[in-house]
Amino acid sequence: MTSTAPARSFRRARPVPGAAARRGAVRRAWPQYAAVSPFYVLFAVFGLFPVAFSAWLAFHRWDGLSPVTYAGTEQFRFLADDATFRLAVVNTLVIWVMSTVPMLLMSLGLAALLSSVKRFRTFYEIVLFLPSVTSIVAIALFFKAIFNNQYGVLNAALTTVGLPAVQWLNGFWTIKIVIATLMTWQWVGYNAIIYYAGMQAIPNDVYEAARIDGAGAFRIFWSITVPMLRPVILFTVVVSTVTGLQSFTEPQVLFASNAATNPNSGGPGQAGLTMVLYFYQQAFTNNNFGYGAAVAYGVFAVVAVFSLVNWRLVARRDR
Amino acid sequence: MTTSTSRPAATARAKVARGQRVRSRERWAHVPLVLTVLLMVFPFYWTVVMATSTTKEFYSYPPTLTPGTHLVENVREVLASIDFFGSMLNTVVVAVSVTALVLFFDSLAAFAFAKFDFPGKRFLFGLLLFFFLLPAQLSAVPQFITMIHLGWLGSLKALIVPSAANAFGIFWMRQYITGAVPDELLDAATIDGCGFFRQYLSVCVPIIRPGLGFLGIYTFVGAWNDYVWPLIVLVDPDHITLQVALSQLNNAHSTDYAVVMAGSLLAIIPLLVVFLLFARQFIADAVAGAVRG
Numbered sequence: 001m002t003s004t005a006p007a008r009s010f011r012r013a014r015p016v017p018g019a020a021a022r023r024g025a026v027r028r029a030w031p032q033y034a035a036v037s038p039f040y041v042l043f044a045v046f047g048l049f050p051v052a053f054s055a056w057l058a059f060h061r062w063d064g065l066s067p068v069t070y071a072g073t074e075q076f077r078f079l080a081d082d083a084t085f086r087l088a089v090v091n092t093l094v095i096w097v098m099s100t101v102p103m104l105l106m107s108l109g110l111a112a113l114l115s116s117v118k119r120f121r122t123f124y125e126i127v128l129f130l131p132s133v134t135s136i137v138a139i140a141l142f143f144k145a146i147f148n149n150q151y152g153v154l155n156a157a158l159t160t161v162g163l164p165a166v167q168w169l170n171g172f173w174t175i176k177i178v179i180a181t182l183m184t185w186q187w188v189g190y191n192a193i194i195y196y197a198g199m200q201a202i203p204n205d206v207y208e209a210a211r212i213d214g215a216g217a218f219r220i221f222w223s224i225t226v227p228m229l230r231p232v233i234l235f236t237v238v239v240s241t242v243t244g245l246q247s248f249t250e251p252q253v254l255f256a257s258n259a260a261t262n263p264n265s266g267g268p269g270q271a272g273l274t275m276v277l278y279f280y281q282q283a284f285t286n287n288n289f290g291y292g293a294a295v296a297y298g299v300f301a302v303v304a305v306f307s308l309v310n311w312r313l314v315a316r317r318d319r
Numbered sequence: 320m321t322t323s324t325s326r327p328a329a330t331a332r333a334k335v336a337r338g339q340r341v342r343s344r345e346r347w348a349h350v351p352l353v354l355t356v357l358l359m360v361f362p363f364y365w366t367v368v369m370a371t372s373t374t375k376e377f378y379s380y381p382p383t384l385t386p387g388t389h390l391v392e393n394v395r396e397v398l399a400s401i402d403f404f405g406s407m408l409n410t411v412v413v414a415v416s417v418t419a420l421v422l423f424f425d426s427l428a429a430f431a432f433a434k435f436d437f438p439g440k441r442f443l444f445g446l447l448l449f450f451f452l453l454p455a456q457l458s459a460v461p462q463f464i465t466m467i468h469l470g471w472l473g474s475l476k477a478l479i480v481p482s483a484a485n486a487f488g489i490f491w492m493r494q495y496i497t498g499a500v501p502d503e504l505l506d507a508a509t510i511d512g513c514g515f516f517r518q519y520l521s522v523c524v525p526i527i528r529p530g531l532g533f534l535g536i537y538t539f540v541g542a543w544n545d546y547v548w549p550l551i552v553l554v555d556p557d558h559i560t561l562q563v564a565l566s567q568l569n570n571a572h573s574t575d576y577a578v579v580m581a582g583s584l585l586a587i588i589p590l591l592v593v594f595l596l597f598a599r600q601f602i603a604d605a606v607a608g609a610v611r612g
Contacts, residue, residue: 029437031431032431032435033437035430035516035519036428038424038428039424039484039486039489040446042480042481042484043446043450043486045465045481046458046481047450047453047458050459050462051457051461054457054458054460054461064464109351110351110355113348114352117345117348124352124355126598126602127356127360128359129598130594134544134587135561135565135587137544137546137562137586138587141565141569141579141583142365142366142580142583145366145369145579145580146362146365148576151377151382151576153365153377156382185359189359197607198610232610246454246456249546253566253569276456279459280547283459283460283463284463284551293461296454297457299456
């Protein structure tokens, strides 16, 4: 934020007493209203209205063709008892923990390494950033090939060193490992670069003081670097929570070929069925618009709760 | 490195020794970094290997580890099973239109928010932040229904119009304009009789060009890679974007990996080129937003 310079005053509307003068200020500001209006018009049509309509839909039954019927709280009661939705919530949370925790720790380590080298730093940054701008559909296809049950290069490597091949895309845990690995691969470098930039902002004399007090490199990292990075870490944790809990493309592409035979999809045993994938199946594969809207609110509730919990966990230690 | 001759030799020697120690520590840091680079690059390399081989070649054991000679056949098979260039054209149309509209609408709104006071400004800006936090799937079903009523289902309009302005871009641009555009210039323009839009065009836009560059690439990458919404609204299988086409290719050739990987390779190359051309500046801007945010 820049400081507010006193010189700019005359473009700013002066504090105006009286309703007439206020109306004048509104009229004078028409170019500004015109400038911000495109977003708010789009927001009203494609944002605000749908969210409200969605709330209405969640209390109704509709397949998009036959007449709408009132359902009361039935959709939500069904949601509370829906074992498949509960499985999707568990899957999503497990995958999210399995990807976010190791990923952010690795990102911290990579950022520390990056700040300790001088040569090739730009090269490292570009390579680390690359996966985050690559199409998620293409990435899911890469990983599908690498982790293939029979012919994947990973199983070939395991067999070569004498280990048994693993049915990666078949098991409850292995499916989650594949999806979590994919997410980690895509975002670990992006987060590392953000941490690295945050580390550059820590003043050098803090490190000097610690070194004079006899702190070792590891001690300095945990007692100075990490605490001073807290705002940046908070940012990455919140972003990873919001995006990680809404994963959809990874399981959808990995197990796409099963969609025709298994309406709920998500791979064998539905081990890769995430909340948003379940929402998509209900709303757009089964055309169950009312229940889809209820599921969307369920997803929203879970994401909101975990974002808040995270926020408090990371922010609390500030005090 | 130069050591000044006037200094005592002992200090110089100590300095060199310390330099060597630092350099050797630096050398060790390269080991895990290079390993990470290999892990980051391997899936891309492996895609190239598979896209240039026959599926049989890597179904055999041990699989081939180097690029093969079948790229042309695989690409021909891709072009035969999906309308690759048609879907790429659709993707280009969507990404370019969305980027152009976002740059104009977002920077114009951000200019008003950053440099002018008007009644209701704080409320409007708060609303913007609120919208930022709403998850997309909450509005997906009604948006789909809206598209049916507008008759836009299956049309590229359904992808372009709702994305023509966004909260993130306005928020980011407002931060950028607040710092980059000097108030004195705007005051001088006001004295010369320039109105709001004239100030936007003649003062603001020329100064914020680097910021527009970042927002432009960011928006373009997002629009190019978008998958969920196109999958929902592009109901006509002959009229789709690249990402949806890729997923179609995967469904049609789920056992013929060579073809699927050739398609993936073709689909990511244009974006990789765009990214690598602007990588340095783009990374710097992307990080600045997160660290300041």
